[in-house]
Amino acid sequence: MATLVKRLMVERGRWAAALVGSPPLFFLVALLMAAVLAPAADGQPLVPAVIVFGDSVADSGNNNGRLTIFKADFPPYGRDFPGHTPTGRFCNGKLVTDITVETLGFAAYPPAYLGPNATGKNLLIGANFASGASGYLGSTAILYVRAGFEFETYSSWYKNAVSLKQQLSYYKEYQQKVEKIAGNKTTSDSIFSGGVHILSAGTSDFLQNYYINPVYYLIYTPAQFADLLVGSFTSFVQDLYRLGARKIGVASLPPMGCLPAAITLFGKGGNECVKRLNGDALVFNRKLNATAGQLKKKLAGLKLVVLDIYKPLLDLVDNPAGNGFFEARKACCGTGTIETSLLCNAKSPGTCKNATGYVFWDSVHPSEAANQVLANALLVQAIDLLS
Ligand SMILES: *[C@@H]1O[C@H](CO)[C@@H](O)[C@H](O)[C@H]1NC(C)=O
Ligand SMILES: *[C@@H]1O[C@H](CO)[C@@H](O)[C@H](O)[C@H]1NC(C)=O
Ligand SMILES: *[C@@H]1O[C@H](CO)[C@@H](O)[C@H](O)[C@H]1NC(C)=O
Ligand SMILES: *[C@@H]1O[C@H](CO)[C@@H](O)[C@H](O)[C@H]1NC(C)=O
16 A cells, blocks of 8 residues: 555656646645545455446457457457456456556456346446447447437448447446345445446547548537537436436546557558647547536536546657657557457467557557556546545
């Protein structure tokens, strides 16, 4: 525990220095964190449960049984995960949410809700509803939208992710199960109000929907599209609040233009982060942050934190060596320029032997080593949710 607090202090120090350059704030926050994190020393997790929603950044196996091309339940995915088994996580090892759950003192991960372990007492520590290729818009999980009406086309099988709306229905079902398993409504309600709810979405909406879907990009500017997504975020938070959630952390968009696949597809042959995409991410992030501020004012007792993943990931990409990495352009899997999901498989030629020095595991998803750095940065920001 002492090392954790020390590490957090160092991380927070970096952030505080970067943000305001103010040592007093740093010490204040460090003291606060030491106090907040102390309970974990006795073996009890810091919060009763962790509940996860979103896309492939957080999916821990919900797509495994689905008819979709967005899967990661085969090698080399999971090769550095405990047991060296592919679990459906889009990573060589642990996700940011896995690392966070460990840091908070849990002995197990909240089970993937559509997986075999989502039964009985396992559900009392939370659940994971995230689904690769899902997004704020229902049409990101399926494929096309026309004039506001979603419909599945013959080709929609290739995505077929669990939409956020569907994830929310599963959450309602989950709550009923937990109430039965806990056998006591007071107890189950305290799991929902005290549990940390994490939402990570938006990248698929842009990369797999907006930029490649003329129905959107001909009609909406990136800022207007961002408004559409933030509207969906607003309803999602209001629904969660109505269901008793009081602690919600929402991840910002990453620097999308720095994802290896984005450089390949949208970089016009260059080898630099695509400025346009990073700019769009920042526009979305500002709107998300402003809306989160309004929601907090409106919904009494709600702790809502925007977890900024943009800056820590951009720092890694801009200065890999300073963070112990040597490769931030090419991903480890395959050629490192385009492979993800089915294209990143045991037969992909060129996959690196050791992903530790790579910021990206596949062309869209960070490596476990990068996730560790991101998790440290996000935990510091999430401190408000842990008290
Ligand atoms: C289910 O839980 C068991 C025991 O904790 C674990 O060994 C196994 O890997 C889990 N399976 C999945 C699919 O998560
Ligand atoms: C539920 O649990 C709480 C706290 O443990 C206890 O005070 C309460 O009496 C229980 N209620 C029922 C109906 O068992
Ligand atoms: C986010 O919004 C808050 C107000 O709710 C504001 O104080 C803060 O500066 C904003 N941060 C960013 C990065 O826009
Ligand atoms: C990868 O490299 C790191 C750092 O050099 C080392 O600690 C780790 O054991 C290596 N992992 C494997 C699977 O070889």
